[in-house]
Amino acid sequence: MAADNSKxxxxxxxxxxxxxxxxxxxxxxxxxxxxxxxxxxxxxxxRASKALLDAAGDVIQTExxxxxxxxxxxxxxxxxxxxxxxxxxxxGALSKYSGPQDxxxxxxxxKACLDQANTDGFQTMAIPALGTGFLSYPVPTVARxxxxxxxxxxxxxxxxxxxxIYKPEHNCFKAFLAEVKKYHPxxxxxxxxxxxxxxxxxxxxxxxxxxxxxxxxxxxxVNTLSSVHADVIVCNGSKDLKLSNGSLSKSLLxxxxxxxxxxxxxxxxxxxxxxxxxxxxxxxxxxxxxYYGTLPKWGSSAPDPSYILKKFMVECxxxxxxxxxxxxxxxxxxLGVLHFPAHQSARLMIQGIFEFINNHPHATISINxxxxxxxxxxxxxGKMQTxxxxxxxxxxxxxxxxxxxSGKIDSVSITVNVxxxxxxxxxxxxxSVPTNLGLTSRGAAAIAAAAGPNLATELTTNxxxxxxxxxxxxxxxxxxxxxxxxxxGALxxxxxxxxEGTKPPEDIxxxxxxxxxxxxxxxxxxxxxxPALGTGYHKxxxxxxPACMTSAFGKFCRETxxxxxxxxxxxxxKGADDLRLLEKAFQDEFSKLVSATTDASDGVKKTAASMxxxxxxxxxxxxxxxxRGTKAYLEWKYREDAxxxxxxxxxxxxxxxxDWNLQVKSGAAHLESVDQSTYRSIRxxxxxxMGQSKIVSIQRIENVVLFLKxxxxxxxxxxxxxxxxxxxxxxxxxxxxxxxxxxxxxDQTMHDNTHPEINEYYFFHGTKxxxxxxxxxxxxxxxxxxxxxxxxxxxxxxxxxxxxxYTGVDTKGCHPMFLMRMCLGDIYMTSRSAAGIRRxxxxxxxxxxxxxxxxxxxxVVANFMAREFVVYDRSQSxxxxxxxxxxxxxxxxxxxxxRTQIALNQ
Numbered sequence: 001m002a003a004d005n006s007k008x009x010x011x012x013x014x015x016x017x018x019x020x021x022x023x024x025x026x027x028x029x030x031x032x033x034x035x036x037x038x039x040x041x042x043x044x045x046x047r048a049s050k051a052l053l054d055a056a057g058d059v060i061q062t063e064x065x066x067x068x069x070x071x072x073x074x075x076x077x078x079x080x081x082x083x084x085x086x087x088x089x090x091x092g093a094l095s096k097y098s099g100p101q102d103x104x105x106x107x108x109x110x111k112a113c114l115d116q117a118n119t120d121g122f123q124t125m126a127i128p129a130l131g132t133g134f135l136s137y138p139v140p141t142v143a144r145x146x147x148x149x150x151x152x153x154x155x156x157x158x159x160x161x162x163x164x165i166y167k168p169e170h171n172c173f174k175a176f177l178a179e180v181k182k183y184h185p186x187x188x189x190x191x192x193x194x195x196x197x198x199x200x201x202x203x204x205x206x207x208x209x210x211x212x213x214x215x216x217x218x219x220x221x222v223n224t225l226s227s228v229h230a231d232v233i234v235c236n237g238s239k240d241l242k243l244s245n246g247s248l249s250k251s252l253l254x255x256x257x258x259x260x261x262x263x264x265x266x267x268x269x270x271x272x273x274x275x276x277x278x279x280x281x282x283x284x285x286x287x288x289x290x291y292y293g294t295l296p297k298w299g300s301s302a303p304d305p306s307y308i309l310k311k312f313m314v315e316c317x318x319x320x321x322x323x324x325x326x327x328x329x330x331x332x333x334x335l336g337v338l339h340f341p342a343h344q345s346a347r348l349m350i351q352g353i354f355e356f357i358n359n360h361p362h363a364t365i366s367i368n369x370x371x372x373x374x375x376x377x378x379x380x381x382g383k384m385q386t387x388x389x390x391x392x393x394x395x396x397x398x399x400x401x402x403x404x405x406s407g408k409i410d411s412v413s414i415t416v417n418v419x420x421x422x423x424x425x426x427x428x429x430x431x432s433v434p435t436n437l438g439l440t441s442r443g444a445a446a447i448a449a450a451a452g453p454n455l456a457t458e459l460t461t462n463x464x465x466x467x468x469x470x471x472x473x474x475x476x477x478x479x480x481x482x483x484x485x486x487x488x489g490a491l492x493x494x495x496x497x498x499x500e501g502t503k504p505p506e507d508i509x510x511x512x513x514x515x516x517x518x519x520x521x522x523x524x525x526x527x528x529x530x531p532a533l534g535t536g537y538h539k540x541x542x543x544x545x546p547a548c549m550t551s552a553f554g555k556f557c558r559e560t561x562x563x564x565x566x567x568x569x570x571x572x573x574k575g576a577d578d579l580r581l582l583e584k585a586f587q588d589e590f591s592k593l594v595s596a597t598t599d600a601s602d603g604v605k606k607t608a609a610s611m612x613x614x615x616x617x618x619x620x621x622x623x624x625x626x627x628r629g630t631k632a633y634l635e636w637k638y639r640e641d642a643x644x645x646x647x648x649x650x651x652x653x654x655x656x657x658x659d660w661n662l663q664v665k666s667g668a669a670h671l672e673s674v675d676q677s678t679y680r681s682i683r684x685x686x687x688x689x690m691g692q693s694k695i696v697s698i699q700r701i702e703n704v705v706l707f708l709k710x711x712x713x714x715x716x717x718x719x720x721x722x723x724x725x726x727x728x729x730x731x732x733x734x735x736x737x738x739x740x741x742x743x744x745x746x747d748q749t750m751h752d753n754t755h756p757e758i759n760e761y762y763f764f765h766g767t768k769x770x771x772x773x774x775x776x777x778x779x780x781x782x783x784x785x786x787x788x789x790x791x792x793x794x795x796x797x798x799x800x801x802x803x804x805x806y807t808g809v810d811t812k813g814c815h816p817m818f819l820m821r822m823c824l825g826d827i828y829m830t831s832r833s834a835a836g837i838r839r840x841x842x843x844x845x846x847x848x849x850x851x852x853x854x855x856x857x858x859x860v861v862a863n864f865m866a867r868e869f870v871v872y873d874r875s876q877s878x879x880x881x882x883x884x885x886x887x888x889x890x891x892x893x894x895x896x897x898x899r900t901q902i903a904l905n906q
Contacts, residue, residue: 025164026055031122037091056082074108110149126162143179152229226255231325256283303846313352327369346391409557421571422450427525452479513552527567542581550589638718642711660704667777669703685745689801696884710878717758741798759824763796766803769810791837793870819881825858
């Protein structure tokens with residue numbers, strides 16, 4: 001290839017070597033030359049075409065004349081090289097530049113030349129700065145698009161491209177030099193080793209605006225999405241897949257043609273849901289396929305926008321990989337009308353890329369390039385590009401192991417490190433799994449990827465029924481060469497619902513750790529590594545999980561006489577949101593443990609209980625409640641020994657509910673007429689919507705068995721509020737129409753004995769007379785009711801008139817209705833019916849029957865004509881008051897006549 005004295009710059013762009021020179025293009029010794037022509041293929045028009053015709057001879061015009069209808073803008077015609085040394089000439093057509101919409105045509109033309117060169121088996125090409133002369137294309141735009149197309153080219157034969165700038169065009173030469181320098185690799189110090197969460201060393205190499213992570217190059221570019229050349233272009237928009245409804249999807253539709261919309265309408269007549277991926281052909285776009293998705297707005301309650309965005313990223317990458325695609329281009333997902341903050345969009349998109357790479361063996365990944373496209377017409381597009389590049393660089397930074405704690409108890413050394421658990425050289429690795437033994441959570445997925453597919457096969461084959469909470473199953477280490485065995489254990493989430501007799505989550509955690517240590521010791525192993533069990537997915541507070549772990553370590557070291565285990569390691573995940581708090585908590589707990597052990601060895605007499613670290617749950621509960629509205633109050637309510645309300649008369653609050661439960665039989669309910677103050681309060685709430693009725697009686701239901709179950713649910717919600725943060729009050733939930741109307745009519749005493757901190761309110765519930773005794777004895781049982789508009793649950797209403805429509809009448813003309821407590825907790829608000837649901841939807845993905853996440857809502861509130869309040873665990877409701885009433889039309893004629901006469905006399 002011809003050289004030049006203009007200080008040519010040679011770089012590798014993608015897989016192709018590129019050199020920018022100032023020279024005459026017809027002098028270049030290459031396989032193919034690209035020529036800028038016109039749609040008529042009249043080579044005598046235009047400076048460049050005429051010069052080429054003069055050099056190559058009339059034969060090439062004769063060959064062009066074989067295209068009687070010419071070509072369209074963006075297309076090429078192929079001729080021989082004529083009298084030139086090249087094997088072929090590609091003649092391309094462009095129109096005069098009229099705006100950014102022409103960028104796509106330019107990109108289409110360049111891609112056509114590159115693809116044709118590969119098809120023809122050519123190795124070298126010379127291309128001019130297309131469109132920068134008479135056609136008035138902006139030089140920086142042409143430079144960017146030219147290099148971008150080369151970068152995205154999946155070359156099979158093409159090895160070198162010469163960008164030949166007309167000698168007098170010095171500014172054009174400088175622009176191309178500046179663009180090509182962006183691809184120039186820096187010093188070797190830029191090469192980095194990135195420690196992935198699955199244990200592989202991800203080779204990363206950073207260039208301006210890009211980073212190579214393992215086999216995948218991730219690049220952030222400023223461009224229009226429809227101009228980017230990739231096997232797959234990703235777009236997001238509305239659920240109904242009507243592309244004209246969004247600016248991004250509309251621009252793709254205009255570029256692709258109507259076929260894109262027609263295919264989506266045919267293949268997805270019902271549209272798609274959040275996080276799902278619709279697939280079509282690329283049509284006129286510079287891609288093979290278009291992947292289309294829809295995302296919720298930032299700040300939506302369900303599904304979780306963060307989860308859906310990252311899930312969509314991973315799904316697109318998986319889909320592309322399954323179809324052997326090599327490149328995929330994403331827009332900056334969530335920006336614009338969805339209101340995602342730029343830094344959150346960047347963080348989630350990059351996390352999705354890492355999750356995909358970490359969970360797939362590198363040999364199985366066909367994708368070699370991921371492009372994030374910042375819209376060029378966006379305000380501050382350069383600043384936005386910097387945001388995404390910085391996030392890419394931050395997440396690509398090498399992981400450095402750090403020792404948080406190191407000490408010794410008896411003959412066992414204990415260390416706490418920040419690092420990658422799959423890189424630990426120990427005999428035994430401990431893994432946290434759900435009861436179905438799925439390997440999808442962050443830590444389990446990393447271990448599964450590092451251990452290879454045989455791990456999952458062994459787990460499911462040997463344990464078809466899964467594993468119970470607190471139990472462990474053992475597998476080999478498989479591809480983890482340093483690991484002899486992996487212990488897989490299932491834990492309860494911190495705020496989980498518990499069936500009667502189930503141990504608290506912190507007890508299960510401590511016992512599981514102790515069982516792992518004892519099994520490792522029995523099997524003759526010397527070393528074992530734990531992750532920070534209970535944190536992350538299981539939502540244990542950062543001070544509780546370390547206390548449970550150190551307590552189990554202490555018991556093992558003290559109580560095991562013959563120990564083969566001499567080394568225990570705890571490995572904290574570098575990316576944990578609460579890493580600093582965890583580090584401090586482990587330091588504090590181990591310091592207390594070692595101090596207690598040292599005192600004992602020095603002759604200070606200590607019991608085993610005094611030497612065990614105390615979790616916050618074992619601290620003494622203050623006798624005086626903290627101020628309401630504080631976190632301390634929530635903790636106090638969780639820890640207190642539950643008692644009956646102070647106004648109960650038979651089962652008083654002088655002893656605990658558990659004590660009362662030792663004295664009464666199940667189903668034993670005491671009905672007590674209410675005092676005048678309570679009567680007036682409940683009557684006001686009832687009559688607010690039931691004016692044409694008469695209350696016959698109001699009784700309080702005192703059932704300590706039912707109220708204990710209800711109190712347990714309330715304490716679970718107090719616990720959840722401590723861990724996850726306070727619940728959004730009913731009146732502040734998105735799309736709520738306000739506070740519960742019932743509470744607006746009840747007096748202050750009834751308000752004081754409910755807890756809005758967990759969204760506990762009173763609601764009405766109508767029933768049939770023959771069900772009253774069953775409900776007072778056994779509670780409201782959604783299992784015996786038919787499904788309503790929101791599935792099979794316990795329903796409450798804020799207007800008595802709404803509940804009245806579900807009542808029956810006895811022989812005396814009386815209707816029964818309950819005023820019940822309901823603790824709604826974390827509320828899911830909807831305006832759509834869903835008759836098939838049996839529990840609230842998932843907070844992460846929004847699915848009604850999700851088995852992948854622990855974070856589900858606690859109740860559903862529907863904004864129908866009259867609001868409906870539904871819980872799906874009957875223990876979240878307690879029928880505290882029984883109201884018997886009559887309608888005026890059911891009163892006897894004598895009573896009606898007497899009251900009418902009195903009214904007339906007045």
